[in-house]
Amino acid sequence: MQLKCNFLPQDDGRCGWYEMLPPPPPSKPLKGDIKADWVVLGAGLSGLAAARRLAELQPNASIAVVDARRVGFGASGRNSGFMVDLPHDLTKHDYTGDQSADLAQIRLNRAAIDYVRGIVKTHGIECDWREQGKLHGAVEPRGERALEGFAKGLSALGEPYSVLDARQMKAVTGTDFYRAGVHAPGCVLVQPAALVRGLGATLPENVRVYEDTAVREIVVGKPHKLVTDQGRITTPRLILANNAYAAQFDKLGLKGLMLPIYTYGSLTRQLTPDELARLGGEESWGLIPADPMGTTVRRIAGGRICIRNSFTYNPDVSAGSSRLERVRESHRRSYERRFPMLSGIEFEYTWGGALCLSRNGGAPFGEIAPGVFSAVGCNGLGLTRGTIGGKLIAEYALGSKSELLDILLQQPKPVANPPEPLLGIGVRSTLMWKEWQAGVEL
Ligand SMILES: Cc1cc2nc3c(=O)[nH]c(=O)nc-3n(C[C@H](O)[C@H](O)[C@H](O)COP(=O)(O)OP(=O)(O)OC[C@H]3O[C@@H](n4cnc5c(N)ncnc54)[C@H](O)[C@@H]3O)c2cc1C
Numbered sequence: 001m002q003l004k005c006n007f008l009p010q011d012d013g014r015c016g017w018y019e020m021l022p023p024p025p026p027s028k029p030l031k032g033d034i035k036a037d038w039v040v041l042g043a044g045l046s047g048l049a050a051a052r053r054l055a056e057l058q059p060n061a062s063i064a065v066v067d068a069r070r071v072g073f074g075a076s077g078r079n080s081g082f083m084v085d086l087p088h089d090l091t092k093h094d095y096t097g098d099q100s101a102d103l104a105q106i107r108l109n110r111a112a113i114d115y116v117r118g119i120v121k122t123h124g125i126e127c128d129w130r131e132q133g134k135l136h137g138a139v140e141p142r143g144e145r146a147l148e149g150f151a152k153g154l155s156a157l158g159e160p161y162s163v164l165d166a167r168q169m170k171a172v173t174g175t176d177f178y179r180a181g182v183h184a185p186g187c188v189l190v191q192p193a194a195l196v197r198g199l200g201a202t203l204p205e206n207v208r209v210y211e212d213t214a215v216r217e218i219v220v221g222k223p224h225k226l227v228t229d230q231g232r233i234t235t236p237r238l239i240l241a242n243n244a245y246a247a248q249f250d251k252l253g254l255k256g257l258m259l260p261i262y263t264y265g266s267l268t269r270q271l272t273p274d275e276l277a278r279l280g281g282e283e284s285w286g287l288i289p290a291d292p293m294g295t296t297v298r299r300i301a302g303g304r305i306c307i308r309n310s311f312t313y314n315p316d317v318s319a320g321s322s323r324l325e326r327v328r329e330s331h332r333r334s335y336e337r338r339f340p341m342l343s344g345i346e347f348e349y350t351w352g353g354a355l356c357l358s359r360n361g362g363a364p365f366g367e368i369a370p371g372v373f374s375a376v377g378c379n380g381l382g383l384t385r386g387t388i389g390g391k392l393i394a395e396y397a398l399g400s401k402s403e404l405l406d407i408l409l410q411q412p413k414p415v416a417n418p419p420e421p422l423l424g425i426g427v428r429s430t431l432m433w434k435e436w437q438a439g440v441e442l
Helices: 046-057 097-125 141-157 166-173 191-200 243-248 273-279 321-338 382-397 402-412 422-441
Strands: 002-004 032-035 038-041 062-064 132-138 162-167 182-185 209-210 215-219 224-228 231-235 239-240 257-267 287-288 295-298 305-311 349-357 366-369 372-374
Touching: 038 046, 038 224, 038 231, 046 062, 046 097, 046 191, 046 209, 046 382, 097 141, 097 162, 097 191, 097 382, 132 141, 132 166, 141 182, 141 422, 162 166, 162 402, 166 182, 166 287, 224 239, 239 382, 243 257, 243 349, 257 321, 257 422, 295 402, 305 321, 305 349, 305 422, 321 349, 366 382, 372 382, 382 402
Parallel strands: 032 231, 038 062, 038 239, 062 209, 132 287, 239 372
Antiparallel strands: 002 215, 132 182, 162 182, 215 224, 224 231, 257 305, 257 349, 287 295, 295 305, 366 372
């Protein structure tokens, strides 16, 4: 079976989290033909967790991780940096659902946080790791009702939280834009690009990372062959951790299951001490909107504000500059509504990144062809779901058994998408409708 990689990760150079880091050491692209016991396609959170876990369990195996770009450049370094422990279904208005499924998801998410925390501590990875939880903020009565539902859901799960009124929300965020909030303490906030780069730089010795190495074609067989611009890798076992780019693999059935959806972030320039004093509030916080289609906001230590909103359906897994300009305008409006005391502060960066969603939140976890394992489909929650999916796919591929693996295997599989053009029309109109419904939460 031959898989063509027609859609490749683009070099947009616009992600603030990545651009704020010092330049990485030169990359070592693949040159020539090699063999490896395992190949992991994609050096995001999912791929790095898979490679690390394989190496931990098989210290003598040769493991190659291949990425078209630098580590930290993909969606894993482009997100808002919320390591979410609680259920967080982007399609559900109150973020919670079936209670036993929620409890199972919490176990998986917390296992991911524990795993990453251990690595961050052991290796001293500097990624602004903050165990400070997340705020959920409501702007209008509909949002308040959603937060009440969310709080009820948390009570039923036995999860701690605290409720904040408008005054308390202002004391944290500096803005009086939010009428009400809920603080959930288990979320960790990070600088995502710094975290991913740190995870990539501290892999065990039997893992080789080939950056700037786009895979153009995969021949699935015995063994598999991955063809790159300057070389070829032969391997008996391949782990796919290429996020939404996997949705082009029709022959593996992934095209009919996964949805390449983009979302976008902007980061202001560094605020001056005078501007920070005008803003007030706490030095670092992260806020999730009451409506999943609303605006996520972070204030990061050092004094910048990060805005995230807008979802678009991008089957070619890229976002051109005109779309980024439109999104920037939307970010500007959301920013101005929240921070009138800092009106006109420029965004230094605006970027997009791919999510790999399915219509029911399921992931095609497992062996999807002989010797081909899937760790794609973390449904917009890469920091925890991607990490644990990557770690557990390695265990699964090695035949390990564990309660966490059972939980993951019991989760729903993705439901099939309708064919194009119905799919595109349906997804685009649903996104527009939901965004309109989000109203001022956006
Ligand atoms: C703006 C934004 C905000 C977000 N906020 C959050 C958040 O706060 N919390 C959260 O948990 N999640 C968030 N997400 C989602 C999260 O970033 C993703 O779910 C996660 O990064 C997916 O991780 P991954 O490892 O599966 O994929 P990726 O990080 O995308 O890694 C896949 C890798 O595969 C590589 N690749 C693809 N095709 C090829 C090829 N042919 N050859 C070689 N390499 C290839 C890519 O270069 C890429 O590095 C956000 C996403 C965005 C865009």
